Amino acid sequence: MRIISGKYAKRNLFTLKSQKTRPTSDKVKESLFNSLGQFFSGGTVLDLYGGSGALGIEAVSRGYDQAYLNDINRAACQIIKKNVALTKEEDKFVVTNMPAKAALKYYADQDLKFDLVFLDPPYAKQQMVKDMGALLNLDLLNNAAKIVVETDDETDLPEIAGYNLLKEHHLGKTLVRFYQKAE
Numbered sequence: 001m002r003i004i005s006g007k008y009a010k011r012n013l014f015t016l017k018s019q020k021t022r023p024t025s026d027k028v029k030e031s032l033f034n035s036l037g038q039f040f041s042g043g044t045v046l047d048l049y050g051g052s053g054a055l056g057i058e059a060v061s062r063g064y065d066q067a068y069l070n071d072i073n074r075a076a077c078q079i080i081k082k083n084v085a086l087t088k089e090e091d092k093f094v095v096t097n098m099p100a101k102a103a104l105k106y107y108a109d110q111d112l113k114f115d116l117v118f119l120d121p122p123y124a125k126q127q128m129v130k131d132m133g134a135l136l137n138l139d140l141l142n143n144a145a146k147i148v149v150e151t152d153d154e155t156d157l158p159e160i161a162g163y164n165l166l167k168e169h170h171l172g173k174t175l176v177r178f179y180q181k182a183e
Helices: 026-037 054-061 076-089 100-109 125-137
Strands: 044-047 066-070 093-096 114-119 141-151 164-169 174-181
Touching: 026 054, 026 141, 026 164, 026 174, 044 141, 054 066, 054 076, 054 114, 066 100, 066 114, 076 093, 100 125, 114 125, 125 141
Parallel strands: 044 066, 044 114, 066 093, 114 141
Antiparallel strands: 141 174, 164 174
């Protein structure tokens, strides 16, 4: 796995050797960022289920200002920190190690607002819906914020209040949904 584009391009990333994480493949990541737009001019990113940190690091590589990378797994957070160190711009990243619900509360207490959020919990449909509700209830999203939800291709998500579904991409057994905070 590697950074595909931007200022950190072609850097190989470390991954956790575990069944508890599912790193987003380079193919899925490339398609995801092609759908979002190749490059960005600022903003703040949250990857709530960071795994290796690849999505948040890729977003900063392509122009976001800062990424908050969270994972409940301590070993995953160590991998994220190693990958962040590869950027040589550690000040652009904040790594937290806590359950998603606690992380969202912590970010709200810090008065943070996000422009892009990645949600890729380990096959947890109900958790994604709860997380998206919490993002709104805790006022963690800037206007027009985008949420990228990655699931297996058999997971159906209900319509989620406060969000517009922009598009869906089927990539093999992966389904990526793009939402935007409703105005």
